[in-house]
Amino acid sequence: MKLSLGAILAICLAGLQLIAVLSVVLSSYVTSERVLLDHARSLLSDLGINAIEHSKGFLKPARGTAELAKRLAENEIVASDNPEILEKLLFQNLQISPQFSGLYYGDETGSFVYVMRSKGPGPYRTKIITNSKGDRSTKFIWRNEDYSIVESRFDATDTFDPRERPWYKNALSTRNIIWTDPYIFFSSKKPGITAASPVISSNGQLDGVIGVDIEIEAISDFLSNLKIGNNGAVIILNRNGDVIAHPNPALIKIEDADGVLQFANIKEISDPIAQAAFGNFIKTDDVTIAREINSKFKHAGDTYISTLMPMAKSDLPWTIAVYVPEDDFIGGIKDNRARNIWIAFAIAIITGLLGLKLADRINKPVRDFAARAELVSKGKVSSSDDLPKTYPELEEANETLVHEIVQRKISEREYGQTFKLASRGMAEISPNTGRFIRVNSQLEDILGFTADELLGMRFSDILHPDDSDTYAFFQDAVHEDYEYNQEKRYIHKDGTTIWLRVNAILIRDEHGKPLHAVATVDDVTTQKVSEAKINGLSRDLSHFARVNMMGQMASGLAHELNQPLTAITQNADAALSTLAEQTEPNSELSEILTELDQQAHRGADIIRALRGFVRKDEGIKTVFDLTELVEQALRLVQPETTEHDITIDFKTDDIPNVIGNRIQIAQVLVNLIRNAIEAIASGETGVKQIDVIAKSNNGFVEIFVEDTGTGINPDINLFTQFETTKSDGMGLGLSFSRSIVEANGGKLWYDLEYTEKSRFCFTLVSSPKNQEALSNV
Amino acid sequence: MSDANLTVFLVDDDEDIRSSLARALAKRGFEVETYVSAEAFLEDYDGEQSGCLLLDYGMPRMNGLELQNHMIKKGFSIPIIFITGHGGVPESVQAMKAGAIDFLEKPFRQKTLIDCINGAFEKAITAQQNEKKTRELHIKFARLTEREKEIAQLMVSNSSNTTSKDIGRQLNISPRTVDHHRARILEKMNIKSVTELVDISLRANLFS
Numbered sequence: 001m002k003l004s005l006g007a008i009l010a011i012c013l014a015g016l017q018l019i020a021v022l023s024v025v026l027s028s029y030v031t032s033e034r035v036l037l038d039h040a041r042s043l044l045s046d047l048g049i050n051a052i053e054h055s056k057g058f059l060k061p062a063r064g065t066a067e068l069a070k071r072l073a074e075n076e077i078v079a080s081d082n083p084e085i086l087e088k089l090l091f092q093n094l095q096i097s098p099q100f101s102g103l104y105y106g107d108e109t110g111s112f113v114y115v116m117r118s119k120g121p122g123p124y125r126t127k128i129i130t131n132s133k134g135d136r137s138t139k140f141i142w143r144n145e146d147y148s149i150v151e152s153r154f155d156a157t158d159t160f161d162p163r164e165r166p167w168y169k170n171a172l173s174t175r176n177i178i179w180t181d182p183y184i185f186f187s188s189k190k191p192g193i194t195a196a197s198p199v200i201s202s203n204g205q206l207d208g209v210i211g212v213d214i215e216i217e218a219i220s221d222f223l224s225n226l227k228i229g230n231n232g233a234v235i236i237l238n239r240n241g242d243v244i245a246h247p248n249p250a251l252i253k254i255e256d257a258d259g260v261l262q263f264a265n266i267k268e269i270s271d272p273i274a275q276a277a278f279g280n281f282i283k284t285d286d287v288t289i290a291r292e293i294n295s296k297f298k299h300a301g302d303t304y305i306s307t308l309m310p311m312a313k314s315d316l317p318w319t320i321a322v323y324v325p326e327d328d329f330i331g332g333i334k335d336n337r338a339r340n341i342w343i344a345f346a347i348a349i350i351t352g353l354l355g356l357k358l359a360d361r362i363n364k365p366v367r368d369f370a371a372r373a374e375l376v377s378k379g380k381v382s383s384s385d386d387l388p389k390t391y392p393e394l395e396e397a398n399e400t401l402v403h404e405i406v407q408r409k410i411s412e413r414e415y416g417q418t419f420k421l422a423s424r425g426m427a428e429i430s431p432n433t434g435r436f437i438r439v440n441s442q443l444e445d446i447l448g449f450t451a452d453e454l455l456g457m458r459f460s461d462i463l464h465p466d467d468s469d470t471y472a473f474f475q476d477a478v479h480e481d482y483e484y485n486q487e488k489r490y491i492h493k494d495g496t497t498i499w500l501r502v503n504a505i506l507i508r509d510e511h512g513k514p515l516h517a518v519a520t521v522d523d524v525t526t527q528k529v530s531e532a533k534i535n536g537l538s539r540d541l542s543h544f545a546r547v548n549m550m551g552q553m554a555s556g557l558a559h560e561l562n563q564p565l566t567a568i569t570q571n572a573d574a575a576l577s578t579l580a581e582q583t584e585p586n587s588e589l590s591e592i593l594t595e596l597d598q599q600a601h602r603g604a605d606i607i608r609a610l611r612g613f614v615r616k617d618e619g620i621k622t623v624f625d626l627t628e629l630v631e632q633a634l635r636l637v638q639p640e641t642t643e644h645d646i647t648i649d650f651k652t653d654d655i656p657n658v659i660g661n662r663i664q665i666a667q668v669l670v671n672l673i674r675n676a677i678e679a680i681a682s683g684e685t686g687v688k689q690i691d692v693i694a695k696s697n698n699g700f701v702e703i704f705v706e707d708t709g710t711g712i713n714p715d716i717n718l719f720t721q722f723e724t725t726k727s728d729g730m731g732l733g734l735s736f737s738r739s740i741v742e743a744n745g746g747k748l749w750y751d752l753e754y755t756e757k758s759r760f761c762f763t764l765v766s767s768p769k770n771q772e773a774l775s776n777v
Numbered sequence: 778m779s780d781a782n783l784t785v786f787l788v789d790d791d792e793d794i795r796s797s798l799a800r801a802l803a804k805r806g807f808e809v810e811t812y813v814s815a816e817a818f819l820e821d822y823d824g825e826q827s828g829c830l831l832l833d834y835g836m837p838r839m840n841g842l843e844l845q846n847h848m849i850k851k852g853f854s855i856p857i858i859f860i861t862g863h864g865g866v867p868e869s870v871q872a873m874k875a876g877a878i879d880f881l882e883k884p885f886r887q888k889t890l891i892d893c894i895n896g897a898f899e900k901a902i903t904a905q906q907n908e909k910k911t912r913e914l915h916i917k918f919a920r921l922t923e924r925e926k927e928i929a930q931l932m933v934s935n936s937s938n939t940t941s942k943d944i945g946r947q948l949n950i951s952p953r954t955v956d957h958h959r960a961r962i963l964e965k966m967n968i969k970s971v972t973e974l975v976d977i978s979l980r981a982n983l984f985s
Contacts, residue, residue, distance in 0.1 A: 559835070559862035563791050566862075566884040570797035573887045577804030597887070604884045743867070 006363035013355030018348045025344045029337055033330055037305065040329040041294055044307040044322045047226060048292070051234045051320050052311055054222050055245075059316070061097045062195035062212050066177045068093060069199040069210040072105070083113050083128050090115040091124065091147060101185065101192060101215045105199070106162025107208030110136070116187070116213070118142060122150030129160060162209070171196035171209040179315055182216055182244040184253055184261035190215045191244060191252060191263065220249040229328025235274055239288045239317035241266045243274070273299055277306045277323040288317050302327065365390035369398070376405075425521030427454075431478045431506060431514045434459040434471065446500065446523045448493030459519075464489035464497055478506045478517045487524055499528040534632050537666060556735060558607045565600045565607075572597040621744065623767040624662045626701060627652055630692055633669040637677065644681045645688055648673070652694040658701050658764040660744035665764065668737045668748070672705040672760050675734075679709025679758060691757075700746065700763040707758050712750060737762070782905075783898050784808040784828035788818045788844070789860070790836045794883075798831070805891065815839040815847075824853045827905055829878070829897035834861035834868060842868065845875050854904050856897035860885065911981040917966050918983050924948075925965070928958045932971055933978045 003011075072089070090103040094115050102116030110131035118125035122142030129138045138158035142150040162168050170178045177197040185192045196211040223234045224247035236245035242263035243252045251271055254264045264270070266278050276299040292309040306323035327334065368388040375381040387398055419426050425443030427436055436454045444451055447462060460471040467488045477484035484504040492498050504519040572593045579590055630650055641648055658665075669692075676690045685708050693704040734748075741748040741762045748762035785807045789795050792813075799809040808828070812818040816839060818830075830848075834841035841859055848855065859872050859880045869880035878900070879893045921929065931944050941955035948955075959971075968974055978984060 562862040562883040563794055566860075567791075567793040567797040569884045569887065570794075570801040574797065574801035574804045577801065600884055601886065604882075608882070745867075 004363075005366050006359060009359030009363055010356050013359050014352040017351045017355055021344045021348045021351075025341055028340070032333055032337070036330040036333055037326070040305055040324065040326070041307065043329070044228070044232075044294075044305065044324065045292065045309070047228055047232075047234055048307055048309045048320045048322045051223060051226070051236065051322070052309070055219055055236065055311070055316070055318070055320075058099055058216070058219055058222070059193070059195075059214060061099060062179075062193075062214050063177070064093075064097070065103075065195050065210055065212045066197040068103075069197040072199050072207075072210060074202075083111070083130065086113045087115060087126050087128065087141075088147065091126070091143070094124065095145070097212075099214050099218055100212055101188060101190070102213040103211070104162075104213075105208055105210045106165070106168055108163070108206070110161050110163055111208075112160065112162045127158075127160075129158065129162075167194050167196040167211050168209045171198045171211075172206060174198075175200070175206070181240075182238055182242070182263065184263070185213060185215065188215065189253075189261055190217045191220075191249075192216055216245060217249050219245040220247065220252065223247045224249075228322065229324040231328060232322065232324030233271075233274065234320065234322045235266075235271075237266055237278070237319045237321060238263070239319075243269050244318070246271070246274075273304070273323065274321070277304060278308070278321055289319055296326075297323075305329075366394065369394050422520070425500075425523070427519045427521065428516045429459050429504070429519055431475075431517050434475070437516055443521055446498070446521060447490070453493075462490045464491055474502075474504065478504060479514075481506055484517075484519075487528070498523060499525045534635055537632055537663070538636055556739075561607055562604060565604050568600040569597050572600070621659055621661050623657045623659055626655060626658045626665075626694060626703070626764065629662060629666055630669060630694065630703075633666055633673060634692070636670060637673050640674070640677050641690075644677060646677060646680055646690060647688060648690045648692065650692045650694075653696065655694050655696045655701050655766075657767040659767045660746070660764050661740075664740045664744060668740050668762060669703070669705075671734075671737050672762075675760070676705055676707035676709060676758070679707050679711075683710035685709060696766065697763075699766050701766055702761060702763050704751075705760045706754075709758055711758050782827055783901060784810055784826055785831055785894060786810050786812065786818060786822065786826075786828060786855070787831045788812045788815055788836075788841075789831075789833035790814060791833070794833070801887070802894075807894065815841070815844040818844070819847065822853070822855075824851065824855075826855075827901045828855065829894055829901060830855050830857045831894075832857050832859050834859050834872070834880075842872055842875070845872060845877065849875060856900045858890075858893045858897060907980075914966070914977050914981040914983065918981075920965055921962060925958050925962050928955060929962050929974065929978070930984050932959075932962075933975050933984065 068089075072086070086105055090105065090113060094100050094103050094117070102114060104112065104114035104116075104127075106112045110129070112127070112129040114127040116125055116127075117123060120142075122144050124143045124145075126141040126143065127138065128141070129136065138155045138160070139152065140155060141152040144150055167178065167180055170180075175198050177195060180194040180196070182191055182193045184190065192213050192215045194211055194213050196209050198209050199207045201207050219236065223236070223245050226234055226247075228234065233247050234245075235243055235247070238244050242265050244263055246252045246269070248271070251269055252264050253261050254268070256262050266274065269275065276297055289308055289310050292307060294305070294307050296303065296305050298304070303326040304323050305326055306321065308322075309320050311318040311320065325331075365388065369390050372381060372388060387395060390398075419438070420440050422440060422442060425446045426440045427443055428438040429435065430437055435458050439451050439454045441451070444454065447454065449457070449462075459474065460468075463470050467490075470486065470488045473486065474484050484502065487499060487501045489497050490500050501522040501524045502519050503521075504517045506517050507515045509515050576590060576593045576597075579586060579593065630652075634648055634650060637648075640646075673690065673692065680688050680690070687708045689708050691704070691706045693706070695702050695704075738748040741764070745765040746763040748760070751759040751761055785802055787795060787799055787802075787809055789798070789811075790813060795811045795813070799811050802809045810821075812821065814836060815832075832841045832844060839847075841861070845857055848857070856878045857872075857876070858878045859869070860883055861868070861880065862883045872880050878897045881890065881893065918926070918929075927948065928944055931947065941952040941959065945952040945955045962974070963969065963971075966974065966977070968977065
């Protein structure tokens with residue numbers, strides 16, 4: 001399918017700018033999101049690291065317990081039985097470490113000193129268990145900041161034995177600082193963790209274990225203060241999946257069936273987002289990971305991104321988990337992007353419309369030009385009219401086309417006029433059906449049919465029945481693309497037969513497809529009739545020549561023989577007369593002489609009979625036009641004159657018709673002209689000219705045949721039979737000719753006095769006017 | 778039956794014909810003169826000699842028919858017999874129309890020729906006698922006075938209306954004078970009636 005220039009311009013201008021806008025939008029859509037997500041991930045990572053560092057920093061003072069244990073051993077405080085000093089040391093340490101909830105020391109004897117923060121009656125409380133030799137006492141002391149005692153009392157029901165506690169056992173067995181799993185402190189109901197370090201004396205003996213309780217609720221507070229987007233959170237899991245720190249601390253404690261507070265596991269915490277974020281990773285009880293993991297998840301229709309990372313470079317088997325809704329980071333840009341897409345669409349539509357308008361504007365001159373071309377082709381506008389405003393290229397093309405159109409119109413008009421005004425009949429014929437498509441008036445005249453009648457007819461309709469194969473031949477010629485040129489018989493409208501010379505060629509269009517055959521038609525009927533007449537004359541002449549030859553020979557022989565026969569009879573008569581004069585009659589001699597006479601007469605009778613037989617063929621005399629006969633005779637000898645390059649001129653004034661046997665006279669004319677041709681052809685004459693002259697002279701018409709040939713040998717009697725100047729002649733021609741002319745009432749002779757050329761003359765009897773035909777004279 | 782005054786004039790271009798025919802006719806007692814051509818004959822013949830002309834039809838230049846025409850034009854009344862080697866019907870008709878005795882084809886029976894010649898001679902003799910009579914009439918007519926010749930012509934030209942009165946009125950003379958001239962004319966011409974005068978004047982062509 002071909003697109004119009006307007007459509008192509010519209011598609012190009014509107015389409016291209018749409019593609020440009022979309023590609024820019026799409027590019028920014030993809031790249032900006034990726035950049036933002038990368039940024040968000042690094043932010044998550046940073047937050048995780050921040051949480052880790054904070055936690056480490058938070059727990060760092062607990063490591064001081066080892067130092068404290070070492071000093072206790074060096075100062076032998078533990079070795080003394082002065083728990084007050086130990087209490088005071090622990091008190092001081094508690095005071096300076098706000099994240100500590102309590103410090104304590106237990107020894108192998110089961111003694112125990114525990115300093116902790118208290119809600120009342122004083123801010124600090126000390127629990128001292130002394131166990132010496134089965135004498136056990138437990139004492140509580142509440143103190144102020146300044147170490148003054150607010151209240152003190154004993155508790156005899158207390159059964160606490162530090163040696164039974166896991167932290168004591170662990171530290172003792174590892175002989176190194178240990179961390180417990182986080183747990184909910186029994187006293188404060190707050191989550192915490194305990195670090196314990198063995199106190200080893202200088203002699204390597206284990207004195208006891210010092211422990212620190214650290215409330216880690218502060219970590220949750222820290223986490224709650226971290227801003228991660230609008231809805232992001234950082235939580236910390238223990239290795240078993242317990243949530244030990246959460247922005248909302250209330251969520252991490254749950255009460256079990258025994259009423260004991262425990263950490264909520266990640267699987268059961270009432271934070272569905274957190275559950276969704278880490279659910280995938282909690283396949284077993286151990287949730288520790290070796291390295292940072294980034295992932296993405298969906299929850300409640302929102303997409304979240306998350307990062308899990310281990311507590312690197314630390315003894316704590318914790319996992320930091322950070323998650324945040326994607327929209328918190330790229331929501332804005334998503335909104336912005338949606339806005340941008342709408343703007344881009346709006347721009348695309350506006351620019352598209354502008355493009356269409358521009359395309360229309362660019363295309364308008366072309367469209368106007370096309371509309372004008374349409375009008376020109378319909379003939380409503382002349383191709384020479386002013387052009388609408390358009391491009392120079394189109395103007396040039398238009399100029400060329402207009403020139404072409406003008407030329408074509410001129411040639412069409414010329415063809416039409418040629419067709420119409422041609423002196424010959426012309427027709428356009430369909431090569432397939434043979435129908436007449438177009439005819440001119442000359443063809444109407446030739447065929448007798450009107451143009452309207454002819455246009456309903458086929459070429460084959462006017463063919464003569466005897467020439468019906470003409471049409472097949474015409475078809476063949478036309479389709480084989482050679483020129484058809486035939487003289488054939490056709491039927492005129494009035495039913496008469498006419499001879500037409502039809503010349504036809506096939507016209508093809510520029511693609512080689514046949515359009516029509518153009519035929520030129522000449523009426524050659526007259527010519528054909530004339531040719532037929534000449535052929536008839538020629539045929540008659542050759543027949544006559546044969547018959548006449550016999551007749552003339554017989555006639556000539558008769559004359560030649562009759563002379564001696566006459567002489568014989570006369571001599572016989574003379575002899576008989578002489579015999580009669582004799583005195584003695586000689587009857588035998590008389591009989592011989594009489595028989596001689598009779599035999600001579602018998603010979604003459606035979607000759608007469610022969611001549612009489614031939615004489616029957618002598619023609620009938622008519623009145624005819626000698627001029628026409630001479631012209632026909634000249635055409636008969638035309639091949640010979642052409643062969644010998646001889647010119648023949650016929651000169652005549654207004655001569656009357658003549659009386660005679662037309663064919664015989666034709667024979668004489670042809671005979672004399674042939675003699676003249678042979679006379680010229682046999683010689684070396686420079687001028688090769690024959691003149692035939694006819695003049696009226698006193699009741700006769702004189703005909704001269706003059707040639708520039710070799711002339712006549714005066715020793716030869718021209719008109720005697722069997723005498724000839726020609727090597728191959730019989731010497732009968734002139735003799736016969738003379739006999740013929742004389743038989744027709746004329747004379748034939750050779751003009752001896754005329755020496756310029758060889759001239760033979762003969763005369764014919766003129767016909768009185770209005771006399772059309774004569775029978776035998 | 779020959780007459781010393783009658784001659785057969787033979788014109789033929791064939792030497793053999795001339796010699797044999799002349800000899801045979803001479804043997805039969807005819808006076809024969811031969812000529813090689815029509816021209817030669819015309820040169821010699823003056824019209825006074827009587828007899829017949831035995832004429833070959835086909836001769837070069839002037840043929841027999843032309844010679845016949847020439848003779849008629851000259852007023853020569855000698856009878857002509859044509860002889861021809863190849864005589865055709867048209868030529869014979871033309872010759873006969875012009876007054877030929879006969880048109881004989883060569884070779885001819887001698888009897889036929891002799892009969893023709895005798896017929897021609899009879900014609901020649903009759904013609905000779907007529908000529909003699911006419912000459913005599915012309916001589917008698919010549920003796921008439923001019924007035925008598927004038928009156929005779931008027932009598933002949935309008936024989937039904939030639940009373941003396943009429944003639945007198947025409948010539949401004951008296952009828953009596955006319956009667957007188959009439960008697961003189963009949964007497965001088967040796968005739969008896971006006972009717973006879975008309976007859977001889979026509980025959981002898983007196984007023985031509």
